[in-house]
Each structure stands twice: as C-alpha cells, then as structure tokens.
Amino acid sequence: MAGLDIGLTVPVWLAEDDLGCIICQGLLAWPVTLPCGHSFCRDCLKDLWGAGRHWSCPTCREGSAQQLELRKNTLLQDLADKYSRAVGELEGGPGPTRSPGPSPRPARRTARAFSGGMDLSLDSPKLGTSNTPEGKMKDILHDLEEIRKKLRENFTGKEPLEEQRQVKLPDASSSSSCPMPDQSDPTLKRTSQWAISPTFDMRSLSCSLEVSENYQTVTVAHFPQLYPWSHERFVTCQVLCSQAFSSGKTYWEVDTQHCSHWAIGVASWGMSRDQILGRTRDSWCVEWKGTSQLSAWHMVKETVLGSDRPRVVGIWLDLEQGKLAFYSVANEEKLLYECPVSASSPLHPAFWLYGLHPGNSLTIRPTKV
Template sequence: MAGLGSGPSVPVWLAEDDLGCIICHGLLDWPATLPCGHSFCRDCLQGLWGARGAGRPWTCPTCREDGARPPRLRKNTLLQDLADKYRRAVRELDAGPEPAPSSVPAPQRRPAQPPTFSSGMDLASASPKLVTSNTSEGKIRDVLHHLETIREKLQENFTLKEAPEEQTQVKLLKAPSSSSCPLPDQSPTAPKRTSQFAQWAINPTFDLGSLACSLEVSEDCRRVTVSHYPQPYQWSRDRFSTSQVLCSQALSSGQQYWEVDTRYCSHWAVGVASWGMSRDFILGRTIDSSCVEWKGTGHLSAWHMVKETVLGSDRPEVVGIWLDLEEGKLAFYSVADQEKLLYECIVSASSPLHPAFWLYGLHPGNSLIIRQVKA
C-alpha cells in the first residue's frame, strides 16, 4: 500500500479561526485537546485554570465539561503541525515567492503587504488561506498571485475607512459607493433620516460586569471592541467566556428601540437576552436569547429559540432593534434611508431582557457601536 506522502497533492483550505485558541485569540501553540474534544493552547489553559481558584477549575472554557480530576494535557501533534504550516504559509505570503530560476523570467509582482488591515478585517473574512503539501513552485506562485489580487481589492474597498476623516468625506462626495458611503444622517450634505421609532429610542450602555475578558469598551460604554490582549478583569460568574456582553438596561415592559453600527465588525450578532443566559453559550443558541447574525461570508441569519432562519446575503451596515413587550414582539431592521424589516419573532416578558452583543473574538479591532437615534 502506498504511503500518505505518495498520493496526489490536495489543497487544504483553512481560515485563522479554524486553528485559533479562544482564550488568547491567537493561533494554537502547543495545542492540548480535552476529553470533550475542544482544543486550546496548553499555557493558556493552565493559566485560566490557575486563576479560577478552588473547586473544579479544570472545566472546559467552551462547554464547561469537567471530571473528577484534572485531565492530563498532551500535545495534539496534528493541530500543532497544521498551525505551524499555517504560520509558515502566512510568512511566505508576506515575504513573497522565491525568485524564479534565471532561465525563466519571474512574473512581476507588487510588494507584499500584511494580510490584516487596521479596520479589523483580514483575508479570512473574504477568502480562505491555503495550506498545501508537495505543491510545485509554479502553483505556489499562482496561488500567491491570486491571494494578492484579492488583498488589493480588499485594500481598495477599505481605503476610505482608513483615511483621515476630512479626506474620507471628500472622497465619499466624489465617488460614493454602496459599501463605503456613510449613512444619510452622518453626511453633512445628505438629508436627515427621521426614524419611525424615534419616540421610543433608548441609549443603552454596556455592562462591565458581563463583559468578556477578550473585549474592551469606550469611556462612554457605547462602543465595544475586540482587544489585542485579554483584559485583566477579575473573574466573575456574570462574565461571558466568549466575546459577548450585555447592556446594563433591563427591559421588562413598554416599547424600546436602539440601533447598532456594525460596519467595523466582520462577524457579529446583535439581539436580546435575559440576564440568566448561560455565559458559555453564544447569543441565539439558548431559549432565552434571540439575535440576527452576520457570519462574514455573505450569510445573514436570525436565531430564535435555538433555531436558525437564513435571511439572505445582504449585510446591514446598521441594525435597528425594536422590542415591544406590550405585544411580546421583537423585530430587527436594516437601517438606511428608512427601516427595512429583516426578521420578527415573538418573545416572552416573563423575565427582563437586555440588549446583547457578540463579536467574533479572533480579529482584534472589530467593534460594534450603539448609535444615538435622532428624532
């Protein structure tokens, strides 16, 4: 029987999150796989367990499974090999391909640029990264050229967002586009939008006690951002283990409306949840939480009662949330010139609901902003 190395070369498409550790939000380093199947960096896992104190601190950070005694941590050599190949592929992409032999003219290439942009979006949100085995130099060059083309297109799309504010406004006036044009109420030359929900608008603020250690908030508690480094918050049972946060406001009656700017986050979910929502689950995957979610791959969906409903492939730049507890109704809108209904569902007012947010935790810089609704 032929060995594994003698077969045809098969490309394996991987994104950074496939090989990421949810504790440090980086690529796995000395990956240890727990009996439940979840994997983390060994040092991250031991550090987290050591900070939890008495009891059974060795529960899985993802599913909370534990045992009578701490598991023996062994290196997952397969994951380590994949992570190493991924790092090597990224380094080669940044450095560019090796020069071709002198007898064959090398293709002209522009200087390689870092794969992550300051806006928080990277190639993983637009196309997967390639890890290959036994691939010829020519094929590698073709793949790198293809990735570079994608990167250049992404950089062109994000140029306006990275430019200074004054220059951005001038560019937008000269060459507006559907993906980068500001909302009507943000442009000095555009007519002001009057929201049909303005009289019920509230200005919720993020609750620091529920904030995950991978997140940080602005001074006014209305912008939440994925941090480059885990925040040194004291452990609390109210703190989420994933990149999530609730707002302080407990909504138990009446009608409320708020808006969330999602343009600076590549993968997110916004909605409502009870304060008792499990801190180890993702928004929408519990019976006491509901949301709309953008998966960063042209996939917008709603989650309600642990059931997903696919809504389409258009990404809303601003999401409006309408909560009518008098009628037990929750609705999500895409906000532009006017509100466009995305999804509506029935909710219970048996316990107060809080505005809830989830940001994909492997991309530092991603942020969600609670906007002030203008009458």
C-alpha cells in the first residue's frame, strides 16, 4: 500500500456500538452494507424485510423496488472478529457471541488497538490482579488510565488532544451515569408558566418525516420528502423543535399512542445528524422499543425501565437544578426516569420515530395545567 505511513501509532478506542447492528442491537454477524452506506447483520435484514415488495434501509429508509443482493462486508466482519477476540482477551474468556434474533443490549464494552511506533507500555503496577469480574474490571480501568497518561506524555509539545473526545472512564460499580428514579418522589407540580407546546423545526426534519400544518404532529412519510438539502437535516427519522432552553424550568407532553417505536428527549442543536437520540454526549431520551421494553438512553448507555408503555409522556426540564425527568401522564402521573442534565449548549425537545412504519406519528399535545 504505497504512501501509507505505518511509523505513527494512533490509539483506537473501539466500542461494541461502533460494530453493532441497529436491528438486533448486537455485534454484527455476517455484515452487509446497503447502497446508502448503512450496515446490518444479513439475517436481521432478511428477517426484517420478510416477504415484502419494498426493500428499504432501517436507518434512513432509502429503498429499492427490487430486492438487493446482500454481499458480505469483509472489512466489517474482520473488525468484528478482531474486536471479539480483543474483548475475550480482556475478559479472560471467549469474545462476545451473538445469539439468533433480537435480544436486550449487553453492557457496552470497549477494546483498544495500537500499532508499532509509539511506546505505550504500562510501567506502573496494577491496582490488583484478580480472577473475579470485579478485579478484572479494575485492572482494565487502571490500564486505560495509564494509557491516557502515556498519550499526554507522547503528545507534549504537539497539538493537544481534543478534550471533548475524551470519554470519562466508567465506574465499574455502575451500569449507567444516571440514577433510577425514586418512585416515592412527590408528584410533579406544573404551573402555566412552565408548560409549553413546542413546534417542530423544519430545518432539522428528516426527509423520511412530515409534519402537520400546526407543526405539532410528526409522521413517518410513505415516501421520501423532497425537502431542500441542508447539513442541519437529520439523516435518520429524527427532528428537533425550534424552542431552545439554556436556563429556567420547562414542561411539555407528547402523545405516543400512534407510534410503535419511538424515542423522546432533549438534544443540543449541534447533535450529529447521523447519530441516534441518546447515543451522543449531548442528547438524553426515553425509548419505547416496540418489544415491551421502555429504556432510558444517554452516552450510549441504556437503562431498562420496565415493560409498561406510557401513552403520554411528560418531559420536565429543570435547568436551575440541572435535572431532566420523564413522566407517564395519560391517566395518573408516574415518574419514569430522572437524571442530571447539562446545558453547556441550549437544549431542544428531540424526537425519533422508527423508520419502517409509515403513518406512525408523535404529537405534542396541549398541556393541562
């Protein structure tokens, strides 16, 4: 490969989500890549398409009138295999395996890879070596911290590493950065000064979606919409609201009864347009999977909340206390989830509708105060 400089070593932080299938939410197995560029497990895609007459991408809904030939993406398969082996070495056993069919997403794992040229050997002793899962996790976290220190030393006098891309090391004793709600918390006391009815922002609206005349109902379109191209428009079936909040208290409600798979939350305007709500640093949400599971998402961390589907979701954003809370409010008010939230950038109401079901809709409803 002429021109390839292999003298410089660059650390690669590879997470399972980087090689994941959005359909089964597991590690890619026999990956195939569609013409739009999105990749999935071959069997997952075949099962999803079934005997249909229209074959579309589960992410962006770009489709074809003829069934596509699914060819194996050998590069992705190789990466998935290497990742699996790396995780196996870190955990002292075989790498992650994928069972047939959809399954709850496992705890997020991260492996590291290096090539020759930069000395990142670990000189200091580990916190402790143990054959228990807790001990192994401590060893791994210690190694990661030592590598980060080595990186700082190696880059002294060079361009500083982008601080915003450094992910805080997870606490081995916690599976989520956000606490579960206390169901005994007092009922949310809403007042008219806090209740709003946001409106969808057409600039961010995916071409797979359409909105009502009052900009308060968003629907999965039966055909791609011919909106003007914009780098602010989501690739996936998502949309933000025009209203932005950087201080104070705000409350709004969303009717979810006519959508089989959705996510509702908040995000900054700078959220990457090819990412999914809750899978970024600057977005938070609750998500109904359509498979009897309600979850909360932030920083690619999932917290399973239960199997009851809320018909109407109330969102309480209190930036005075740095708190975001979700309520089920159709019949009686129930706290679903609460977590800390940061408003380093103004936050917008954010929505994701699963793109395979044309006609599915979410509605921002007038709030009863």
